[in-house]
Amino acid sequence: MDRKTLELLIAEVVTQLPGSIRENIKNVEFIIEDLPHPSLSRQFGNNLLLGLYQGIPLPKRGEGYTFVLPDRIVLYQKNLERVVGEDNVWREKIREVVLHEIGHYFGFNEPAIQELMEQLDHVKEVRPMDDFSNYWKWIQEVFHNDEHMMNHTRKVFGYCVQILPDFPTMSEQGKRMTLLAAILHDIGILEAAKKYGSRMGKYQHIEGPPIARTLMMEAHECPEVIERVTFIIGNHHHLFQADGIDFQILLEADMLVNLANERIVPERLAAFIERFFKTTTGKRLARDKYLSPERVKGQKK
Numbered sequence: 001m002d003r004k005t006l007e008l009l010i011a012e013v014v015t016q017l018p019g020s021i022r023e024n025i026k027n028v029e030f031i032i033e034d035l036p037h038p039s040l041s042r043q044f045g046n047n048l049l050l051g052l053y054q055g056i057p058l059p060k061r062g063e064g065y066t067f068v069l070p071d072r073i074v075l076y077q078k079n080l081e082r083v084v085g086e087d088n089v090w091r092e093k094i095r096e097v098v099l100h101e102i103g104h105y106f107g108f109n110e111p112a113i114q115e116l117m118e119q120l121d122h123v124k125e126v127r128p129m130d131d132f133s134n135y136w137k138w139i140q141e142v143f144h145n146d147e148h149m150m151n152h153t154r155k156v157f158g159y160c161v162q163i164l165p166d167f168p169t170m171s172e173q174g175k176r177m178t179l180l181a182a183i184l185h186d187i188g189i190l191e192a193a194k195k196y197g198s199r200m201g202k203y204q205h206i207e208g209p210p211i212a213r214t215l216m217m218e219a220h221e222c223p224e225v226i227e228r229v230t231f232i233i234g235n236h237h238h239l240f241q242a243d244g245i246d247f248q249i250l251l252e253a254d255m256l257v258n259l260a261n262e263r264i265v266p267e268r269l270a271a272f273i274e275r276f277f278k279t280t281t282g283k284r285l286a287r288d289k290y291l292s293p294e295r296v297k298g299q300k301k
């Protein structure tokens, strides 16, 4: 593999990322080197190092972050050649390593990176995120760059993208409503905390819709979309009251993320999942994620 081709493969991975992620990769250089310095290899237990992220992860960049040398994402060609071997799975391997290091840049830990990669596998097929790049910028402002909220929102969006193909006959507008609801569903959370000293759903239901409405009007969404999305946002903690598939998909996506923090005893979890999840994909994802034998065992401890 020559360097130039390798560079092109890296560029391909980056340009194919959803807009919301790509546009947030700032001041990062992608570099190819033959091998890591021996001291670096030692530092990583002499494991075959394929790539490395060095720099200041995005969540750690505060106001003083100016005139700073770019972060480096380094790929080690000779090590990559060893793992790729004869199979020539270059594209896949490069994608895996680049996404992994980008995950570190976003400050994700290993499980979060794994989840991001799984989600991106599905996003590849639908790729609707690009149309929403303004919204991603806006919510980042509304959330004051709160990485937890941004991550939460990205994950919910990712799950909606995975569930949507269950409904191939859904209109483009329906899909747009679902995805907008995903991006904007928690938009009132900080305002609720500020006004009522509480992030409870009932306060978010009051504060979220007007903020979402303003953003959607700025984006010239059509009135039906604005009405529907604000309605979903204003009711999205009423778990069993979805009145349409767009609403249900949002609830399931949000629950797929939130179940990790929900205190449901393992015995009841299965029943809850069966009752709550209605879409085929939502149900499958919930079972895979929360009812796997290792997971249930872990919870019982």
Ligand SMILES: [Fe+2]
Pocket (backbone or CB within 6 Å): 152, 156, 185, 186, 254
């Ligand atoms: Fe949420």
